[in-house]
Amino acid sequence: MPMGLRDKRNSKVPRRTVDLQEFAIDLGEIFGDQDLTVHLFGSRKDQTGSIRSDIDLLVELPRRASQAEMDAIWNLEPYLDVFELDNGRARSLVNESELRADTNDDLVAKLGAVCLMQDGDWRTDANVFRQQTVLAERNPAATLVPLYELEDAVPAERADLLVVTALTEEYDAVLTALDMETTEPSLLTVLLDDKGSPWKMRVLNLHEMGSVGAALKTADAMRRSKPSHVVLVGICGGIPGRSNLLDVVIPQSVIYYEPGKTTPDGVKSGHASHQCDTDARNRISVLAKNLDGLSILADGELMACGEKVIADGSGRDALVDIHRKLAAIDMESYGVIRAAETRKTPATVIKSVCDLADADKSDDLHNRAREAAARVFVEAVRAGVFRAEK
Known part of the structure; x- marks a missing residue:
């Protein structure tokens, strides 16, 4: 290849x-x-x-x-x-x-x-x-992000896209969608888009949940590979009435709900919002019309991110008050987005709803959700969604 x-x-x-x-x-x-x-x-x-x-x-x-x-x-x-x-x-x-x-x-x-x-x-x-x-048709990776340290990163490590997954199961789903396999924690591969242009991708397994580890490991991978776009692929919890099981959510923004202030009157939220790449999301919204068997939400939905697994309806519902367009909850999107922002690199989140973050939370749909998110990512690359055309 x-x-x-x-x-x-x-x-x-x-x-x-x-x-x-x-x-x-x-x-x-x-x-x-x-x-x-x-x-x-x-x-x-x-x-x-x-x-x-x-x-x-x-x-x-x-x-x-x-x-x-x-x-x-x-x-x-x-x-x-x-x-x-x-x-x-x-x-x-x-x-x-x-x-x-x-x-x-x-x-x-x-x-x-x-x-x-x-x-x-x-x-x-x-x-x-x-x-x-x-x-x-697009800008070079190197000029969109801080330069790598030449002593540590060689040209062979460079990639057009950095694809981040939190856990091994999500990593394996992406590799399967790319028709690849490896026992290594990261893989370099190539996929052609609809114009015949090859996209070099570094697929990374974080091996952990949470935004702190996601930010640190994403930043290190970006330093080495100098990507022009970062994509987080995986699964998330949904919000009843705003998303359904197996929906693939492409959020407009990620809201980190952990910051706050403890006072005698209780905890006052100080959540922070960070935007995902608008161009990629809009293109995926158009692409969604041509992807049979997939339900894609890419019309301004928001994703909440924190450091806890939420398996309680009341805890989930407390987050709903943050914004009327909150459609999903995860644990890594904030860290990945912040790492990309630091390096002035666009980032996109592609996550499929595997449960509704309540007491009925189970692993029953995890495989199908992982496969759905991975499929949307691969189809997005093929459709040229991540082109940074000037």
Whole structure:
């Protein structure tokens, strides 16, 4: 199976060309330095054939870049992934992570970087790297999130999508829907969408419930894989009258109901609301009309998230007062959404109702609910739901 970040075969995938000589000159103008030296490293330097990966540049700059300069680079070309290089330190313009060596030359050698422009002059031997092909239909993963630490994460770990599951049973359901199997806690695989574009996915088993662990493990996986979208797939509890058993809920927002203040008059709620990706949810809402045998709620429903399994009708009903569109309850969505927010990455929750969070709570429908959520996720990828088109 071909690597998801490569696409040498499919000529139908929309593309465009980036001219690195022009951009190197533009960088000089942005930084106010017409004698700029720029190096290329990473997969583009290695000429892997990638059209999705970012364009990693080292720019020799003896000062800190300003926020205005960083914004200008993003507006110039979102595929550019720029590190400012000075005194043997390469510092990310996105999250200030660093790579270090004794000198600039040592770090350039360590990364195997090639010089594109030296003291403001384009090198003729860099012409082989001048034209870079990128995808026209969406932004690169690397520019949407903080950069990975190059010492820890290699290009082989990068993925377009990070798919998070809380428990092994949910993990296995996703793997089955992808026609894959493994005994490892995570899997890297590829799925083609309806335009023939390959999506490289990292599927992760958290092995625990709760938002704290979900946030920590999701953040670590994002640092390593640099996804352009994070998707949480699994099961949840439902709210009678607002969702039914086996409904697949794609929430508009997640409400974390745990925060509060204890006073002599009781506990005052301080719940926090965090929004999921609107574009993906809207596309799934449209897709739902073509998926037989599935009931999908993707029209503004909300999901409550906390640190407890709720198996009591009164406890569930107390949450209903939070918002009239509350349709489901889970334990991981808040952590995953917060981790994605921290890295400025869109996130989507896909969870199927396995019980109604009351005294009749059982495991009877868990398998069918897991399968339903996994199927919706796979169909969403195939339909191109997670494209971040500009």
